[in-house]
Amino acid sequence: MNGPADAFDLLDPVLGHHIVNALGWRSLRPLQEQAIEPLTGGEDAVLLAPTAGGKTEAAAFPLLTRMNRHGWKGTSVLYVCPLKALLNNLHPRLRTYADWLGRTAELWHGDITTARRRRILAGRPDILLTTPESLESMLVSAHVDHRAFFSGLHAVVVDEVHAFAGDDRGWHLLAVLERLSRVTGRPLQRIGLSATIGNPDALLSWLQGSGHGRRPARVVAPHRTENTGTGRGQELATPPSRPPGHIELDYVGSVANAATVIAALHRGEKRLVFCESRRTVEELGEQLRLKGVTVFLSHASLSVDERRRAEAAFAEARDCVIVSTSTLELGIDVGDLDRVIQLDAPSTVAAFLQRLGRTGRRPGTTRNCLFLALDGEELLSAAALLLQWSRGWVEPVIAPPDPRHLVAQQVLALCLQEHRVGENLWQEWWGGIGPFGPGAAPVVRHLVDEGYLDRDGGLLFIGPEAERRYGHRHFMSLTAMFTAPPEFTVYNGRSEIGRTDPDLLTEEIQGPRKLLLAGRSWLVTYIDWHRKRCFVEPADEGGRARWSGFGAERVRSYALARAARDVLLGEDPPVSLTKRAAAKLTETRDRYLHAVHPGGTVVTRFSDGDIRWWTWAGHRANATLAASLSSVVTPYRRADGRWIRLRDGLTKERWREALADAGTGLCLPEVDDRAVKGLKFGDALPPRLAQATLAARASDEEGASRVLADPVRFVTLTDQ
Structure with a gap:
């Protein structure tokens, strides 16, 4: 392709006319230019660009061109997102682009009314914006003729594909796409969009599913650069031509102090503050409001109306702050931002890149982020993350291993969809992809043995146990991928504010019971x-916020734990450190002086008998090491991401014997029974397979092996 004119020539001429005259674009962005040829040619692809890099248009314009060129009829393109809010945000744009060609685009998710759904089913829009869970609901619903509705389907766009692929929603999405492909009788073109991926080629292979190796595919990333960093580094899709902007690291010590800093800095500007928990969002929001700052909040436990009001008001305002969890990390448009502020450290470099990409979108502005650490440990975590980022490293997106519980869910959902499935033919519905191949047979046998499925005449169909466990409200819980902890809905009059943890309503207190919400x-x-x-009335102060939830602890990776070790050994991230941050970092280095050594790992023995092995290997590697060296590891509080607690009276001889045993083969970590109960659809698995599924996900054998290869230094200390 020789230039912008050539790119426009490949698009439908009506579309090109409107791009120039309605949008006022004289040229396309590099990603949009380079995506036209492969996408109009029907190739699978992953499109990479920074946040606000025009990825939606890079996918939509070629697909609309292909739609008109080949005369596609009915619902021919699915646009899949991980969040309903993102779908709502994208719908007006895609509807406008479709209108230019006389085509239609509609929304379908849990908030869409029954009347509107009937109109969609009757009209079959050309583009349907939806979630994987809503797609599966359509496949199993008795009110949807899925074969007729999806008969014209040709292509699927998966926005924020990394947000799917890194957890079980990704496996669920792949499984649903394979079933849709079989329903339509044709392979579906698959296009993934992402701003931050460390392994785009592997991710594209994953997204192709059963089409990998059979269909043409390419990664489209105009500014793709090779990583030269350390720690199992991956490619970082960040334009090298764009300056990184200004990153600053500060230490404030408390939420109240953070509010003081935020209220004093950047007045007159629009600021987006990310927090790592809903409770911190609420506490910071209250503190900012008390200081007279115009503040809006967004997190998963606020009502939809509350979040929409906050996001709309924030988009239209100027001198204000919106405080959010990761709900605003993805591409939801909240207008032009001046600043991003991060309380403590996100768990991944990828999350930081998403958040950083919210700024610097207007001409003449640069990307920026101010980190405010609430304690010394979070300051160390933030410094480690920024060090890894500066090395050009970002996490690879890896699908969780062994999703056996989803195999159980998918087989049950397929039997709902088809009513009866041949006991030797069910694997064909997923094209033999990874977990749905022959290795899934023991799961299906268990479903039959336990009554989840009945079998008659070589056919499988829904059994009484599945009816009992999942049959409520037309098997709605079978299409919901995660189990949420119980929460109480909070109302002020008739207005829903959000949801709160029931523990706040049951614990013993002195005086009136007050909540902090919104x-x-x-x-x-x-x-x-x-x-x-729960019904409430406004109060002046004194409310409390709490959500327990599952997986509240943030798990640090091997790479970030090792980067923290590098920081403790004296390496600073190349960002601006305030005097407070520099002083606190020096204090933190002094505190861990005994726990790091440039020549390998350290085992410390304190005078009180406490023995710790400072691996700096992350939670999963340490859990793997603790299981593999159980003869010398204490069974109580065995490990965190920094260290592993060893048994009293450990001798160097016993240590050497344990290392020799571990060298013959690593063990998977032990899994708490409560974790198995929290695994959605885990009750449909044999107990040993449920345990094995979670154990595989809690391990990091590569990181553990690296630690075992390091020299170990033993140090005796007089006190702690």
């Missing part, structure tokens, strides 16, 4: 225990 304090006036509702 950045405001509320007095609890009545609790409807049966319907799980």
Whole structure:
């Protein structure tokens, strides 16, 4: 392709006319230019560009061109997103582009009314914006003729593909796409969009599913650069021509101090603050409001209306702050931002890149992020993350291993969809992809043995146990991929504010019971225990926020744990450090002086008998090491991401014997029974397979092997 004119020539001429005259674009962005040829040619692809890099248009324009060129009829393109809010945000744009060609685009997710769904089913829009869970609901619903509705389907766009692929929603998405392909009787063109991927080629192979090796595919990334960093580094898709902007690291010590800094800095600007928990969002929001700052909040436990009001008001305002969890990390448009502020450290470099990409979108502005650490440990984590980022490293997106519980879910969902499935033919529905191949047979046998499935005449169909466990409300829980902890819905009059943890409503307190929600304090006036509702009235101060949830602990990777060790050994990230941050980092280095050594790992023995092995290997590698060296590791509080606690009275001889045993083969970590109970659809697996599934996900054999290869230094200390 020789230039912008050639790129426009490859698009439908009506589309090109509107791009120039309606959007006012005289040229396309590099990603948009380079995506036209492969996408109009029907290739599978992963499109990489920074946040606000025009990825939606890079996929939509070629597909609309292909739609018109080949005369596609009915619903021919699916646009799949991980969040309903992102779908709502994208719908007006895609509807506008479709309108230019006389085509239609509609939304389908859990908030869409029944009447609107009927219109969609009757009209079959050309583009359907939806989630994987809603797609599966359509496949199993008795009210949807899925074969007729999807008969014209040709292509699927997966936005924020990395947000799917790194957890079980990715496996679920792949499985649903394979079933859709079989329903339509043709392979579906698959296009993934992402801003931050460390292994785009592997991710594209994963996204292709059963089409890998059979269909043409390419990664489209105009500014793709090779990583030269360390720590199992991966490619970082960041344009080298774009300056990184200004990154600053500060230490503030408390949420109240963070609010003071935020209120004093950058007045008159629009600021987006990311926090690592809903509780911190609420506490910071209240503190900012008390200081007279115009503040809006966004997190998963606020009502949809509350979040929409906050996002709309924030998009239209100027001198204000919006405080959010990762709900605003993805591509939801909240207008032009001046600043991003990060409280403590996100768990991944990829998350930081997404958040950094929210700034610097206007001409003449640069990307920026101010880190505010609430304690010394978070300051160390932030410094480690920024060090890895500066090395050009980003996490590879790797699908969780052994999703046996999803195999169980998918087989049950398929039997709902088809009513009866041949006991020797079910594997064909997924084209033999990874977990759905022959290795899934023991799971299906268990479903039959335990009554989840019945078998008759060589056919499988839904059994009484599946009816009992999942049959409520037309098997709705079978299409929901995660189990959420119980929460109470909070109302002020008839207005829903959000949801809160029931522990706040049951714990013993002195005085009136107050909640903190939507950045405001509320007095609890009545609790409807049966319907799980809580009614409140405004209060001045004193409210409290809490959510327990599953997986509350942030798990640090091997690479980030090792980067923290590098920081403790004296390496600073190449960002601006305030005097407070530099002083606290020096103090943190002094505190860990005994725990790091440039020549390998350290085992410390304190005078009180406490023995720790400082591996700096991350949670999963340390869990693997603890299981593999069980003869010398204490069974109580065995490890965190920095260290592993060893047994009292350990001798060097016993240590050498344990290392020799571990060298013959590493063991998977032990899994708590509570974790197995928290695994959605884990009850449909044999207990040993449920345990094995979680154990494989809690391990890091590569990181553990690296640690075992390091020399070990033994140090005796007089006190802690």
